[in-house]
Amino acid sequence: MRIEVKYYAWLREEFGDKEFLEVENRATLKEVVEKLIEKHELLGSENFLISVNGKITGLDTVLKEGDVVSIFPPAGGG
């Protein structure tokens, strides 16, 4: 199945606004994150937040076709 991955702030500058990822049916968010870290090393080097369809959720969440996974840095502070 295909899911959409969106990036924000400096991650967007690194990887673009969004990309599509082919994953196995009923893949968990953890599996998707592992796949993304394999592809983009930077994602494994810092703590980022993850949401599915606009809601921050746990890594055991089971995804479905067309879900939107957003990956974003913690608040910028400053």
Place this chain on the structure above:
Amino acid sequence: MLFQYSLQQEVVRLIKIVEEDFSMEEVLLRLKTGEAGAIVSFLGVVKSLREGDIVNELIVEAYKEVAEEKLMEIRKEALKKFDIIDAVIIHRIGRLKPLENIVLVAVSSRTRKSAFEACSWIIDEVKAKAPIWKKEITPKGGRWVRGA
């Protein structure tokens, strides 16, 4: 049903992430109610100089859906935690020039102490928890503002 709808509308007006500028006067006026004896506000503005560099522009980006939800949570928690009457949080996004408004937190309460404490707590929480990021454009290039 109508009552619930009105309440929801009320919360939406008190929490805003917007591109356009806001009127501080209008917000303060809105907080002036019979019981309020103190209104404390924090206004964050774009610096024209930071760490020795001229700032030409500040780009403010938000993950709007999550940030709005976070601001609503912060406001709700402040209303529980402090003896205050009401709180407003408005954050701008987009390309802002030096001296433009970025963020406004305003709190009304019966006494000044709780208003000061709540206002300070709210802006700290907004900066620490809302997914809103800032990129400064300087003559040397762009740089993301990281850390509180």
